Amino acid sequence: MLTIITVYGSMLLVAMGRTLLLALLGLFFACIIGMLFGIMGVVKNRVSNVISQIFVDVIRGVPMIVLAFFVYFGIPYLFNTIIGGFSVSMTALQAGTICLALNCGAYMAEIIRAGIQSVDKGQTEAARSLGLTYGQSMRKVVLPQAIKTMIPTFINQFIITLKDTSILSVIGFPELVNTAKNVQANTFMSFQTWAIVGVMYLIVITILSRSAKVLERGLNVGR
Amino acid sequence: MADKEIKISVKNLKKCYGDLEVLKDISTDVTKGEVVCVIGPSGSGKSTFLRCLNRLETVTAGSIVVDGNDITDKHININKVRENIGMVFQHFNLFNNLNILDNLTLAPVQLKKCSKAEAEERAKKMLAKVGLEDKATSFPSQLSGGQKQRVAIARALCMEPDIMLFDEPTSALDPEMVGEVLQVMKDLAADGMTMVIVTHEMGFAREVADRVIFMDGGYIVEEGTPSEVLLNPKEPRTIDFLNKVL
Numbered sequence: 001m002l003t004i005i006t007v008y009g010s011m012l013l014v015a016m017g018r019t020l021l022l023a024l025l026g027l028f029f030a031c032i033i034g035m036l037f038g039i040m041g042v043v044k045n046r047v048s049n050v051i052s053q054i055f056v057d058v059i060r061g062v063p064m065i066v067l068a069f070f071v072y073f074g075i076p077y078l079f080n081t082i083i084g085g086f087s088v089s090m091t092a093l094q095a096g097t098i099c100l101a102l103n104c105g106a107y108m109a110e111i112i113r114a115g116i117q118s119v120d121k122g123q124t125e126a127a128r129s130l131g132l133t134y135g136q137s138m139r140k141v142v143l144p145q146a147i148k149t150m151i152p153t154f155i156n157q158f159i160i161t162l163k164d165t166s167i168l169s170v171i172g173f174p175e176l177v178n179t180a181k182n183v184q185a186n187t188f189m190s191f192q193t194w195a196i197v198g199v200m201y202l203i204v205i206t207i208l209s210r211s212a213k214v215l216e217r218g219l220n221v222g223r
Numbered sequence: 224m225a226d227k228e229i230k231i232s233v234k235n236l237k238k239c240y241g242d243l244e245v246l247k248d249i250s251t252d253v254t255k256g257e258v259v260c261v262i263g264p265s266g267s268g269k270s271t272f273l274r275c276l277n278r279l280e281t282v283t284a285g286s287i288v289v290d291g292n293d294i295t296d297k298h299i300n301i302n303k304v305r306e307n308i309g310m311v312f313q314h315f316n317l318f319n320n321l322n323i324l325d326n327l328t329l330a331p332v333q334l335k336k337c338s339k340a341e342a343e344e345r346a347k348k349m350l351a352k353v354g355l356e357d358k359a360t361s362f363p364s365q366l367s368g369g370q371k372q373r374v375a376i377a378r379a380l381c382m383e384p385d386i387m388l389f390d391e392p393t394s395a396l397d398p399e400m401v402g403e404v405l406q407v408m409k410d411l412a413a414d415g416m417t418m419v420i421v422t423h424e425m426g427f428a429r430e431v432a433d434r435v436i437f438m439d440g441g442y443i444v445e446e447g448t449p450s451e452v453l454l455n456p457k458e459p460r461t462i463d464f465l466n467k468v469l
Contacts, residue, residue, distance in 0.1 A: 128305065130329075131306035
């Protein structure tokens with residue numbers, strides 16, 4: 001166990017850094033996608049509701065490992081070989097970010113849609129009856145209440161997404177799991193390697209969820 | 224009454240939800256300063272009628288003209304019209320994320336009717352009017368039902384509307400809190416506010432209303448002064464209803 005830490009420790013830490021980078025990039029774009037499709041799911045427009053629902057259903061209906069292969073291998077093949085005349089290529093980080101953003105984005109869209117719809121519609125009616133526009137009622141009355149109910153679910157989703165980065169080892173991005181595979185192959189110390197990797201995930205996720213709890217409590221103060 | 228300014232004019236109003244005809248053919252006028260109480264059994268369409276008056280429900284057919292604006296016209300700026308029509312709901316619908324003062328100032332400030340300072344000054348005046356000046360920094364969850372409803376009335380008044388709509392304002396209240404809300408509404412009526420009130424409070428209707436409308440099955444069955452409708456009803460359905468509630 002000590003050999004792995006002394007010889008490969010810094011390598012694993014760097015890999016953990018890449019895992020966090022990938023998760024952060026993915027979450028950043030997932031937030032944008034989630035907000036976009038979440039709002040599209042609640043506005044009074046059949047077309048945008050249906051588009052939002054299809055997006056969510058498709059992404060949720062496909063395992064992320066399939067999505068990863070599809071984005072990383074399938075999309076360039078489509079443009080370069082089937083259609084032809086393109087030379088699309090992407091790095092594993094780019095493909096990984098796209099996958100996480102789409103996957104987590106779909107779940108965030110559902111969280112946002114459900115959060116907004118959980119706010120009593122009397123709140124909107126009261127705001128509208130005073131002459132506020134739909135947008136003003138949303139911004140000033142509905143969203144502040146919806147976000148409060150969304151926060152615990154968001155945190156949960158963030159943690160799931162952080163763990164899901166490990167799936168992207170299959171397209172060769174050198175995040176923690178992929179790197180650990182190499183360590184195992186070099187040392188043959190399976191038990192030690194995976195125990196260390198497990199503890200590393202555990203520490204990071206525990207720190208994140210604890211600080212999220214503190215944040216959550218902070219937001220509830222004064223209410 | 225005939226030469227008084229007409230604030231709301233409803234003609235052949237019809238409202239359907241799918242196949243269900245809730246309002247079949249409603250026509251009536253409300254003049255300036257008039258207090259109209261709408262009574263009737265549940266499911267008679269009274270609340271739907273009220274909600275059509277500020278287009279919280281879209282109208283299926285007919286016209287509603289408020290202060291010269293036909294609000295059934297898709298091109299009209301409904302938000303501008305609504306600024307002039309206050310509404311009070313059965314379940315208060317105070318903004319749970321805002322304290323009482325912010326509940327009152329949100330709309331005036333957002334709609335740029337006045338500065339934040341002016342809005343707060345007026346909000347405090349309105350809170351004093353409903354007897355709750357000490358609750359400015361409380362949150363809705365800290366108030367009783369009666370207090371919430373008085374705040375809701377004050378919130379609507381902060382927009383300085385010409386017309387106030389009340390949708391069963393005392394139906395969700397404990398009995399001992401009904402009086403405080405009705406008192407605020409009486410004061411408002413005495414100040415000359417044009418009011419349309421859906422209510423089950425017959426005593427209040429008799430005392431305050433200029434006109435009582437009895438609705439049933441999507442029609443106005445009978446209307447007239449409180450003594451005509453409540454004390455000497457002519458229609459069998461009105462008599463039947465009043466026998467059950469009085």
